[in-house]
Amino acid sequence: MSNKSLPIAGHRASLGLALTAGVTSLCLYQQLMGWVLILMLCAVGVRCFLFYGAYRRTLQVRTINLLAVLTCVALAWFSREQGILLTMINLMVSACALKLLLLKQSRDFLQIAGCLLFLVGCTFIFSQALFSSIIFSIVLMAALLSLQLFYAPQLPFKGHLKSLLKIALQALPIAIILFISLPHLPPLWGMPEGKNSETGLSEKITPGDIAKLTRSDEKVFTATFDGQLPKVKQRYWRAMVLEQFDGKSWEVSEYRRAQQQLLKLTNSVSYPEPAQNSVAYQLLTEQSANSWLFTLGMTVPADANTRSKVILSDDYTLFSRQHIISKQTFNLKSTLNTPLKISNNDIERKINLTFPDTTNLRTLKWAKQLRLQSSDNQDYAQKLMQNFAQQNFVYTLTPPVMRDSPVDAFLFDYQQGFCAHYASAMALAFRAAGIPARLVSGYQGGELIADRVMNVYQYDAHAWVEASIDGQTWQRFDPTAMVAASRLLYGFQNSLSEQQQDLPFFSRNRAHALPALAHLYKLADTLNYQWNRWVLGFDDATQQDMFTRLLGNTSMERMTLYLLAVVLFIAGLLAFYFVPRPPPKIKSESLRLYHQVQAQIFRVTGIARNNESARVYVDTVSSHLNTSARSALAEFVSAFEKVEYQQPNHPANRQQLRFHYRKLKKALRRHSLH
Amino acid sequence: MQYQALNSALSEHIIGKPHQLKLALTCIIANGHLLIEDLPGMGKTTLSHALAGLFGLQFSRIQFTSDLLPADMLGSNIYNSQTHNFEFRHGPVFSQLVLADEINRASPKTQSALLEAMEEKQVSIDGQTFKLPSPFFVIGTQNPSYQSGTYPLPESQLDRFMMRISLGYPDWEAEKAMLSQVAITQDRGTPKAVVCADTLVQWQYQASQVHAADSVIDYILRLVTMSRNTPGYPHALSPRASKAILISAKAWAFMHERDYVVPEDVQAVFESVAEHRMRSANIEQAEDTVLSKRLLESVDPLAA
Structure with missing residues (x-):
């Protein structure tokens, strides 16, 4: 199409495009910088004013160019903290916004439309959940609709919707076939790491951090158990082991990090055989941009595919080799009752005995005294646990701030805190008494959404202690249980009755008070689960599996034949859509005879009738016929x-007509013989 | 038949435009108003003079100017001091054939007064209704709208004219013939009547009785539906337009001594009936019949 200038007021296609651009950027609001979003919304507003004729001229090109330069400078400035992908998306959105301000030619329109389609594609990078997929598809439809409005402005709106629906329905089977049957390609570019995703747990806990997480009702993962569910008291999902303590915070030790790096480089890791009574489950993780996985006790991957994707660290935590940038499934087997062995090398023991002796002096002194009073390590542990139960410790999500010697302040001054406070204090007390101890962070509990399907949310985040009483194995201690036992037994919701006031009304926490809402949540969860399992969970491995089941083996020949069949099938579908249907049988006899004659004449002379009337066509062709035929x-x-x-x-x-028809047929036959 | 004589008499006045003359005759026989659109000096007025003369119709001419008032055209009540009464003085519109010359120079008010008279075939002044004579034709002439000092007719009023023809420049031979004619006779005067008005009325009746088969009516319907459903036509064809197409196709068939309509009749009149109803006001004169040509090319007259 040539570069035609477009009307400005009342141009439905431009308005549609602007609104679609606005909605698309709202879909990307987490990825966009605030000012880019505002720029886009302003552009949409300007387009609305232009549409209703409130004013009639677009901005001058010079103004827009100046704005564009400023935008580029700002984007370049922010690009260092944003990473390349997000900067590019911000760039696209701001370019769209500026072009919208300028839009007055058909070329501009097509550029924006192309850009917009790409942006809608980008939204899928950041979320592939069922609900957002539906929303994004609707946005895509809106973009296509404005393109239709652009190319055929006269058509009624209903007609546009109808044809759009038809096209979408035609495209759907092809999309499904391509999704199922085309081999999945690895991603073309890497994802930026963790700048924008909400973090579940962090690799460093300073008691006071987790309160934020506890309130979030974001889903972390879904576990589908093959056999029996673990008991409520055994649902400790280990994610990270925090061994390095600086007096205030616990974090993953340098030693472990280095070890994990090394493990990443090696491919052949031998896994211990799982015990007989192990629990098998499938972990379906939400996207998080982190790499840690969630395991119950000693865990090994259950199949080769999972084995290739994960690393088992020496501290019995499991890591994904790649960052979990999209939903993924892992098949795991856990042994619940086997104690975790402390490793033979001395470094682990040493790390777990280290503590700074310049802070938390009261705690250190108290711990040493208590150890002297105890008969053995086990007795000491008992006494520690009981200490939490006997004293006036309070479980709260809003503890006072403890800056200097936080463990001292917690144990002796405030006696208020949540799991991390308790675990931190207990672990330090163990270490002070010469017992190796560490903090484990992860999730505790989970909500059963279906038989054997369990969802774990961010508010299930928890921290507990592992200590080596006998010097050989790690034993789990959860001091929080001594204070807020119900939190462990009945899940997080029931333990927090007095703190619900500041939760948002429609949050999942609140849902337990309203049965209808809870029901809706449950339904949404189930749908989401099926979507994740069947659509997002359909990865290379599942596909490979399908190929093997379908073809017997995946030899080169069979795959080639199979892909050829797929391509042919799609070509068939396209042919079905686009090849013109044979005309319906003509009812009127005279017309039928005429069309037959026309076909014969076309065969003889090669001249087609281009919507000419009967006599005009005859006049055109008769000079190509002999006298009798003519x-x-x-x-x-x-x-x-x-x-x-x-x-x-x-x-x-x-x-008469039939008679002349026969005569003409004969004449034409004679004509073509000569 | 007599219209052969009519045709040849007409072509003595306008040389070298047989198709346009035929269309003009068709329009008269189809009982429709005619719009002649052309640059000044192309023979618009001559053609209307000739038509009026040949049919022996009572003729009047209104030169439209920007200060022409409806009353100047329709007539007005004038006080008679002898009878102490108001008497209606008939305006020039009370004629069988009215030549509305340069219709787009008049103000919109006057234009709509004329177009109302054309549609109703009667005039209402001060609560009194006066019937216009029968047959009643208006031949409007119009300069192309991009000339200065003109008020282009709105689309709704263009619709009242059954046909729009454009004469255009004559070719070399025709113009040469015309010039040599002028050398012989300086003034041809008003042409003599070839047929009388009664014959014309009779012809109109006969033309309306021409048979249009279902397939022809379907063809017309396909044409108008195409203009409504396909993008690229600024104004779709109205039912009034499809009626006009059928009536003029019948008249065209009647002129060719047939008592049935064939698709060629529809195609012959289609451009002059449909184009001015479909085009938008700001289309250039150069692409004169592009829309109707495109329609004719894209619709099959022999579709099942």
């Missing part, structure tokens, strides 16, 4: 006109 044709057409236009129901005329 006169026969003239007679036939006269007879045809008589029947068709003069007296259709006169039997004599019809007979």
